[in-house]
Amino acid sequence: MSDTHQQSIGYVRDSMLPETAPPLGEAGAIKWARANLFSSVANGILTLVALFTIYLLISAVLPWILNGIWEAPSIRACREILDGATGGCFAVLTERWNQLLFGFKYPSDIYWRPTLAFVLLFVAIAPVLFRKVFPAQMLVFTALYPFVAYYLIWGGSILIPIFALLGFVVGYLVYSRFVAQSFAAGFFGGIVAALLFWYVTGFLPVEGILALEEVPSRDMGGFMLNLILGTVCVSLSIPFGIALALGRQSDMPIIKWICVVFIEFIRGVPLITLLFVANVVLAYFLPPGTNFDLILRVIIMITMFASAYIAEVIRGGLAALPNGQYEAGDSLGLDYAQKMRLIILPQALKISIPGIVNVAVGLFKDTTLVSVISMFDLVGMIRGPILASTEWNGVYWELLSFAALLFFVVCYGISQYSQWLERELQTDHR
Amino acid sequence: MAEAAQLNVSDEVAVSIENMNKWYGTFHVLRDIDLTVYRGERIVIAGPSGSGKSTLIRCINALEEHQKGRITVDGTVLSSDLKNIDRIRSEVGMVFQHFNLFPHLTILENCTLAPIWVRKTPKKEAEELAMHFLTKVKIPDQANKYPGQLSGGQQQRVAIARSLCMQPRIMLFDEPTSALDPEMIKEVLDTMVQLAEEGMTMLCVTHEMGFARQVANRVIFMDAGQIVEQNEPEEFFLNPQHERTKLFLSQILGH
Numbered sequence: 133m134s135d136t137h138q139q140s141i142g143y144v145r146d147s148m149l150p151e152t153a154p155p156l157g158e159a160g161a162i163k164w165a166r167a168n169l170f171s172s173v174a175n176g177i178l179t180l181v182a183l184f185t186i187y188l189l190i191s192a193v194l195p196w197i198l199n200g201i202w203e204a205p206s207i208r209a210c211r212e213i214l215d216g217a218t219g220g221c222f223a224v225l226t227e228r229w230n231q232l233l234f235g236f237k238y239p240s241d242i243y244w245r246p247t248l249a250f251v252l253l254f255v256a257i258a259p260v261l262f263r264k265v266f267p268a269q270m271l272v273f274t275a276l277y278p279f280v281a282y283y284l285i286w287g288g289s290i291l292i293p294i295f296a297l298l299g300f301v302v303g304y305l306v307y308s309r310f311v312a313q314s315f316a317a318g319f320f321g322g323i324v325a326a327l328l329f330w331y332v333t334g335f336l337p338v339e340g341i342l343a344l345e346e347v348p349s350r351d352m353g354g355f356m357l358n359l360i361l362g363t364v365c366v367s368l369s370i371p372f373g374i375a376l377a378l379g380r381q382s383d384m385p386i387i388k389w390i391c392v393v394f395i396e397f398i399r400g401v402p403l404i405t406l407l408f409v410a411n412v413v414l415a416y417f418l419p420p421g422t423n424f425d426l427i428l429r430v431i432i433m434i435t436m437f438a439s440a441y442i443a444e445v446i447r448g449g450l451a452a453l454p455n456g457q458y459e460a461g462d463s464l465g466l467d468y469a470q471k472m473r474l475i476i477l478p479q480a481l482k483i484s485i486p487g488i489v490n491v492a493v494g495l496f497k498d499t500t501l502v503s504v505i506s507m508f509d510l511v512g513m514i515r516g517p518i519l520a521s522t523e524w525n526g527v528y529w530e531l532l533s534f535a536a537l538l539f540f541v542v543c544y545g546i547s548q549y550s551q552w553l554e555r556e557l558q559t560d561h562r
Numbered sequence: 563m564a565e566a567a568q569l570n571v572s573d574e575v576a577v578s579i580e581n582m583n584k585w586y587g588t589f590h591v592l593r594d595i596d597l598t599v600y601r602g603e604r605i606v607i608a609g610p611s612g613s614g615k616s617t618l619i620r621c622i623n624a625l626e627e628h629q630k631g632r633i634t635v636d637g638t639v640l641s642s643d644l645k646n647i648d649r650i651r652s653e654v655g656m657v658f659q660h661f662n663l664f665p666h667l668t669i670l671e672n673c674t675l676a677p678i679w680v681r682k683t684p685k686k687e688a689e690e691l692a693m694h695f696l697t698k699v700k701i702p703d704q705a706n707k708y709p710g711q712l713s714g715g716q717q718q719r720v721a722i723a724r725s726l727c728m729q730p731r732i733m734l735f736d737e738p739t740s741a742l743d744p745e746m747i748k749e750v751l752d753t754m755v756q757l758a759e760e761g762m763t764m765l766c767v768t769h770e771m772g773f774a775r776q777v778a779n780r781v782i783f784m785d786a787g788q789i790v791e792q793n794e795p796e797e798f799f800l801n802p803q804h805e806r807t808k809l810f811l812s813q814i815l816g817h
Contacts, residue, residue, distance in 0.1 A: 459625055460662035464676035464728060465652030467644070474675060478666050559666055559708040 196220045200530075206523035224527045225534055228518050232534070235353015235508050236517050242287075242345055246356050249284040252277060253363065261549065278364075285352070285360070287344035295333040299326040315469075349427040353508035355538055360427070361509075362496040362542075365434040369495070370488065372435065373442025374481075378472065380447060391443070398440035403498055406433040411505040430502055438495045445487030449480035482557045489550040493543045500539075510535050571779060574601040575634075576732050576763045577622055582631030584617060584787075591617050592628070593787045601731075604764045606774040606795075609784035610810060615767045618784070619734045622765070623654045636731060652680050655725030659737040661717040663709035669696065669720050670705040673727045681728065688727070695723040699753050715746025719753055726757075733757065735766040771814065775799060783807045 170176040199219030203226065204210045210221035225232065234243055256277035259270035279293035303326030311318030352360065379391035398406075410429040453476060461471035481488075503512030514531045518524050524531075577599040584592040592614050599605060607615045620626040621633060624640055624647045633640040635650045664672050673692035677683040683691070696702045699719035701712075709717055718738055725733060735754065739747040751773050758764055758777045768774070774781050774795055781798040783791045783806075791804045799815075802808045 454660075454662075456658055456660050456662035457664065460658065460664065462625060463623055463651055463654075463656035463658075464724070465648050465680045466676060467648055470679050474679065475664055479664075482666065557666070559710060 202226055207525065207527055220530050221527050222530050224518065224524045224530055228513075228524070231354060231513055231518065232510060233354045234356050235351065235513060237351035237353060237508075238347060238356070239345065239351075242347070245284045245287070245344065249281040250356075250359070252280060252284075261553075283344065285356075286347055286349070288346040289338040289340060290342040290344075291336070291338040295330065295336075295338075299329045299333075302326055302329045349425050352427060354513050355510040357427075357502070357507065357509040358496070358499045358539075361431060361434060361499040361502065364431050365438055365495055365499070366492045368431075368435045369438035369442050369491075372439035373446055373488075374477065376439060376443035377446035377450060380443065381450060394436075395440045395443050398436055399444070403434070403437050404501055404504060406437055407501060407505050409433065426507070430505075430507070434495065434499065438491055441491045442488055445484050445491060446480060448487065449482075449484035450476065452483050453479055482554070485550050485554050485557075489546060493546055496543060496546075497539055500535075510538065571600050571602045575599070576601045576603070576636065577765075578632075578634045579622075580632045580634075582621065582628050582633060584614075584621060584626065584628045584630075591787050592621070595631070595789060597782070597789065599732075599763065599765065601763050602761050603780060604758045604762075604778045605766070605780045605782060606778040607765065607767045607782045607784060608769070608771070608774065608810070609790075613784040614787040615784050616736050619656075619736060619765050619767055622732075622734060623651050623656055625656075648680075652676070652728055653731050655728060655730035655733045657718070657721050657725055657733070657735045657738045659740050661709070661714075661721045661741075663717055663721055663724070665709050668706050668708055669701070669712070672709065672720060673724045676724070677727050692723070692727050695726045696720070698726070698756075699723045700749075713746060714742045715749045718742065718746075718750045722750075722753055722757070732763045732765070735764065735768065737767050737769070739768065739770055769814065771799070783810065785810075 169179040195218045197220060199214070199217060200222040201210045201213050201219060202222050204213060204221065204223035205227070207221055207224070210223055214221075230240060230243065234240075234246060238246070255270070256274045259266040259268065260274060276297070279297045282296075283290060283293045303322040306325035307318040307322030309318070310321045376391050376395055379387050380395065382388045382391070407430060410433040411426070414424070414429055457475055457479065458471065461475045466474065500509055500511040502509050503515060506512070508516055514535060518531065519527070575598055577597070579595050579597040582592060582595040583590070595618060597618075607618065609615050617626055621628045622635060627642075636653055638646065638650055640647070640650060663669075664675070667675065670689060670692055673696065674685065674688040677688040677691060678685055681688075693702055693705065696705055699722055701716055701719055701723075704712060704716060704720075709720065712720065722738075738754070739750050742750060747770070751770060754764070754766070754773070755777055766773075766778075778795050780792060781795050782789055783798070783802075783804070785806050791798070791802065791807045793803075798807075799811065802811055
């Protein structure tokens with residue numbers, strides 16, 4: 133058919149070609165290996181060298197792990213049991229397990245409380261992370277979770293978290309009362325009302341009402357402290373980052389410049405400096421006698437730090453949206469808040485996911501920096517009380533590998549989730 | 563004026579623009595624009611690129627600010643008050659050259675978004691309304707797809723349906739067919755013709771002169787930010803008066 137009219141210019145196709153399958157591709161493991169591993173002599177040599185390197189690594193690490201000692205009172209006991217053979221002294225992990233997770237001052241009889249808070253954390257974030265799987269009613273628990281978790285981990289009177297919660301409720305009620313008149317009136321009115329409520333309830337006697345045993349902030353430690361700081365700071369810095377990014381684009385010069393100065397200043401200062409400020413300097417500026425919790429100070433500093441970075445990531449997402457999206461929203465009569473919430477932010481945040489996750493993972497690992505201001509987080513515990521003890525002096529590899537593993541599990545999980553989320557939100561080329 | 567062109571046009575003023583001027587920085591984009599649009603009119607605005615035609619219709623729903631003069635839409639004077647602007651925008655539909663559909667929402671959600679949030683229409687009612695207009699632009703079967711899965715012509719028809727869902731009293735078209743393949747232009751123009759026949763007040767910036775002849779009751783020719791000539795289509799095409807209009811028509815109708 134195709135060669136019938138080759139010689140003449142005039143040509144009329146008498147039948148359209150049917151759709152056909154592509155030729156059967158080369159398949160099978162051998163062909164794959166030939167194509168990918170041994171496609172040339174040089175590639176073949178490189179493959180063999182790579183295989184040999186992997187073999188060396190595994191043959192060094194595997195006996196260390198498999199031969200490891202899990203039950204021993206000290207490093208000397210470990211070495212006696214091993215008797216010169218290769219093997220890790222993982223007994224330090226079993227021996228100091230609770231210290232690694234909870235720090236060395238948290239009362240051991242109430243370990244169940246932070247553990248329960250940790251389990252509930254999954255219930256609380258599930259409806260946020262997987263909106264299609266879990267019912268929206270679960271978000272009520274998500275909203276209550278910070279107060280539940282505070283009550284469980286810090287203990288004390290139940291009235292403190294309840295007052296904290298009620299302050300937010302009061303603020304919201306005032307906001308929704310005044311927002312119809314003007315957004316600024318509602319916004320600042322809500323903040324003032326909440327602060328006033330907290331100030332007034334500060335005078336009420338709260339001791340002993342449904343109280344759990346109280347644990348002061350300086351007794352928090354171990355991986356628990358990293359998780360507290362990581363979870364709180366990530367979940368706070370995303371909304372603050374969004375607000376800063378939108379503020380930086382604002383038409384109102386004062387708001388714009390406040391955001392620009394904040395972002396540029398915070399980004400230009402090392403986190404360690406901010407943490408030292410939180411630890412030492414802040415105390416000089418506060419009125420004497422104010423008990424401003426150390427963990428709270430650290431949370432404020434890390435959140436400020438991370439939100440400045442997230443703001444810049446989101447600004448990138450906002451800049452990537454075509455102007456037509458703003459105009460389409462405008463032309464339909466949506467107001468600023470509706471336009472941002474329904475049209476601009478869903479798209480800008482989707483574009484920003486890789487960047488936000490980058491910051492979140494970095495932030496979570498940076499929580500180990502609190503060990504330099506003598507807080508005993510996981511790394512602080514390892515460097516301080518555990519390695520300094522006579523029993524375990526010198527067990528670096530096992531302890532630091534364990535810390536690395538814990539952080540890796542969490543960070544890899546976050547990364548995998550974000551990639552899943554990106555695929556889930558993809559609406560083109562389906 | 564021909565009788566057909568007068569059909570459906572009432573004495574009621576839909577948009578009135580008086581002595582309107584606009585500058586981009588120091589660049590004078592629109593100069594002394596005076597234009598009164600009566601309800602039911604179909605006005606086509608033509609002119610070379612950079613003549614200010616798009617800017618003109620974008621001033622009507624305040625996508626662009628004007629610095630001098632007065633624009634009255636549906637009896638409301640356009641001011642810088644945000645609530646005033648939002649109200650006018652909800653009465654004035656707009657269709658863009660690049661469709662500007664919301665890619666993260668389905669076709670149906672694109673159409674129901676503004677009725678639900680701006681008009682506070684119950685969701686179910688908004689969906690019925692959306693399906694009504696999607697049927698009208700002949701793509702009800704695509705309602706649950708995303709914009710990225712549709713052809714350009716289909717996307718532009720969705721954009722028209724999305725505007726209609728707000729039940730606007732005036733429609734603005736900003737070169738609605740300029741980004742489309744030739745085969746898709748017709749399906750969009752057909753939808754616009756249908757809309758015109760139903761008596762919608764329309765202002766279209768377009769280069770489709772066939773459409774102008776068939777549908778418009780008035781053609782406006784702009785150059786250098788000014789209205790150079792306006793007339794009913796027959797006269798405009800057969801007997802242009804201004805030198806610039808003659809040149810423009812000879813350029814675009816030349817082949």
